[in-house]
Amino acid sequence: MNARLLTQGGFIEKQAAGIYNFLPLGLRVLGKVNNIIRDEMNKVEGQEIFMPVLHSREIWKATGRDQSMDGVLYRTRGTDDQEFVLGPSHEEVVTPLVKTFIKSYKDLPLAVYQIQTKFRNEPRAKSGVLRGREFGMKDMYSFHLTEEDLDAYYDRCKIAYTNVYERCGLKSYMIEASGGAFSDKFSHEFSILTPAGEDTILICDKCGAAQNIEIAQGKYAEPEDFGEDGKANAKEKPLPMKEVEAKRGPSIEAGCELHGCPAWKILKTVVYEVEDDGLVGICIRGDLQINELKVEKYFKKQIRPASPEMLKKAGLVQGFIGPVNMPAKVKISFIGDHSIKNVTNIITGANAKDVDIINVNIGTDYTVEDFADFVQVRGSFKCGKCGGALREEKAIEAGNIFKLGTKFTDAVSFTVTNKDQKQVPVFMGCYGIGNTRLVGTIVEACHDENGIIWPKSVAPYHVHLITLGNDEEATKKADKLYEELTEAGIEVLYDDRTDSAGVKFKDSDLIGLPLRIVISKRTLERDSVEWKERAPSTDGKPSEAKNVAFKDVVKEVVKFVKD
């Protein structure tokens, strides 16, 4: 959507996949976004610098990212076969640069940032300026004597980031980042809600917490929450387990139908192949899904669901796998999700075709090697922190911050002398906002079927001044108003083309400036202009046009813009 509206409105023009020209209107928006970002970075003592695009490949080899980021790096070669990486990020440059100047604990902390073009060879560039191959970014890097000082600064940056989005007219949610199999809690993402988002996040409106669904934690319903049946189960006594014939399909639904029970009374066992470790069965309550990212994090290894062939070869019967009555020859270990602890007399497959076991109870009838949280949290869960209702929303990641620790400073032996004249490591944080991506995000979050609705703070101009009907008097009045508004510091886009009202209004809605002012013979008869705000009124309906007396226009516009 951002690509279509920004292109049709004349903000950007595609050069190649993931590579865009910023046209005058688009560059004005980008400039305003940049200035908001600058201002917030300056407030946290960031000093602006400007680092090069061309990085010697040597320094990328030194940190190992020449290899680990191989797929997305653009490279080039200069005179004397010198090799360069086109910077997708600047840790490799900023760390030795800062090392040149910072020798003592007295020089710390220090934060530097730049607004610079980045290059990433994204296999599939898409979504307009949301995911480009050449894109703008503000990247800040901070350097600290201690981890505690990094922590404190990191917390200040969280606020600075939230301020940036708010000043761009966006509501942001800060979430702990997923970051794949080996992520830890040293990184946060800032998400903006929009149906165009690639991410799904879970928001608790009660405590304000937001999580990426990929790693979210939350409270699922316990048996006693499932009505009469559930309450009864919570009080039930364990019964002796018993094999029963079970001519059914392999799904949980088939089990429910056969046994006439809800899904939560069935034990689901999913078998994974863990890299180097063989087969593992994850046991979870039948109504819940497994979050495989959590399984990877648990094992700290790559996993994949075991294939039917592999199950067969291992002596397992698909659809009837369970931790009870496991044939001795099968090599498999079981790990339980916490959810299986509180169901009494659960039903499981018997590791034999068309046989289930009912009244199975953990501890008595089977054990697992460990318990962990493997649950895929959904919007139907409650907040893990406060118990509030969660809601699932689509979101765009519009920035992220990382505690890098000493990863990059170690790579270039960047240490400082401390108070005791000893060399100590330097702790580092980095803080990124894609500024061109942010422009796209604003459009995704702020538009209607007719076009963009720019927040005042980032609109390319405040006012769209339009004349209609090629009336000489109207043009004269509009010329004068243009002068007066400009004089008053108002940014005016003046459409004095001879096109029809229909064409001009359509363009105006598309471009989406906060305020449209029309001057025509008709408005002049009332000695006024037509005033229409682009943003919907408080009740969500389109704002209505109204007349404002000529003599009041400048004053009213100044008031509107400052509001």
Added chain:
Amino acid sequence: MNARLLTQGGFIEKQAAGIYNFLPLGLRVLGKVNNIIRDEMNKVEGQEIFMPVLHSREIWKATGRDQSMDGVLYRTRGTDDQEFVLGPSHEEVVTPLVKTFIKSYKDLPLAVYQIQTKFRNEPRAKSGVLRGREFGMKDMYSFHLTEEDLDAYYDRCKIAYTNVYERCGLKSYMIEASGGAFSDKFSHEFSILTPAGEDTILICDKCGAAQNIEIAQGKYAEPEDFGEDGKANAKEKPLPMKEVEAKRGPSIEAGCELHGCPAWKILKTVVYEVEDDGLVGICIRGDLQINELKVEKYFKKQIRPASPEMLKKAGLVQGFIGPVNMPAKVKISFIGDHSIKNVTNIITGANAKDVDIINVNIGTDYTVEDFADFVQVRGSFKCGKCGGALREEKAIEAGNIFKLGTKFTDAVSFTVTNKDQKQVPVFMGCYGIGNTRLVGTIVEACHDENGIIWPKSVAPYHVHLITLGNDEEATKKADKLYEELTEAGIEVLYDDRTDSAGVKFKDSDLIGLPLRIVISKRTLERDSVEWKERAPSTDGKPSEAKNVAFKDVVKEVVKFVKD
């Protein structure tokens, strides 16, 4: 010099040869330079845009520059083997981009510009930020319905460019560009005088004209200007020519000594090998030098001086070559410089070892196929336009403008409909200023042995506020003054380090802010500050420090900065 001062002063830091980081101070200077450039481009209706670094190689092939600029292009390759050129210039991108939007004569003229990083694989990057591999540039492109409109706009841009340099504190000279063998008069360079310049230019202080020495025209002295001897020659009657023995070396000096005459009375003939055309002898007055670029332009072909072997092979005797008595078997044509017309009874070699011919007169004794201007103009010449005195100066090229005509618009079939609904070609101009190079140029032009002397308009800060002696009262007063100056819109760099006065003053001179204000116990005794301007006073001597009463400081600083 710029590299040393900018690096020592903490403005830039080298990343690799020709690739620099801009540090906080340097980026502030660059920002001010950019804003001056922007303002002047906006005044000639330039609209700012931002085009990408990555250009599809296809569009570079279409204009032929993929090949013609091969040596300086950085290239990279993306997914699907898509090839890119890292833009060294943006004609290939801007022309199709503008073509997308401009369809009718009504849409013209149009000028767009950007401030963007450029990439050129310079074989020998040198001179700090004067000649980089990755460097900043403002490039503007204008589009016109007619050549006349381009001409008029081009003239406006000359003024805009002159304004840019003047506002950066520099005196610029506009010169017709050389541009190698096939240049024409469709391009101008803007030069700034400094001993560090790579170019030599000739300035006429009388009429203001400036020329690059490589293609300069000017008036050399005629015989009657050479005292009694010269006046006599101008009135002399032609005498019969006569061979004389001439046991001498091959130089003009040797001829002067032998014949006891000034150099202008000797005919100098230099033989060149013209690509595909064989040998050509250029005849010129003995006291003048040949400008080989003019010879190339005359023939519109590559030339090189004939080697001794080649001369011998052709039957010519080095040091005794001349247009008279040429052996019939020798294939050579002679072209005369205009300077040989007005010398009577000139002396030339006789095309035989140790033989000269005296009393040679053109028309009577020999002819040339054509006359042209081949003279290498020097500072000793007079201005070709007004006859004023020329002076030779070293200069840096700090910008250039070109009339491109339809070269690039033809390459992408960019035409518009004219008033008669016919498709007509679009005329194009381009206008470049290297903004990072301009920062280096300012330093080359504005420094002394102690450091940089920033013009007020581009200084990173206006005031260097310095406390001395770690005096508590001084620090308190300085803190307050910092607040007050900042409040008044003055940009202050505040040095409250505990270092000695020597260290702090040395740094202050090096960084080169326009005004230094010192507060110490000693100045406080007089209830004043020490005020010292970095620029020399009007007599060229270093400005002297003076005391300014505390109560007047803010007012005086505001006055100083606005001046």
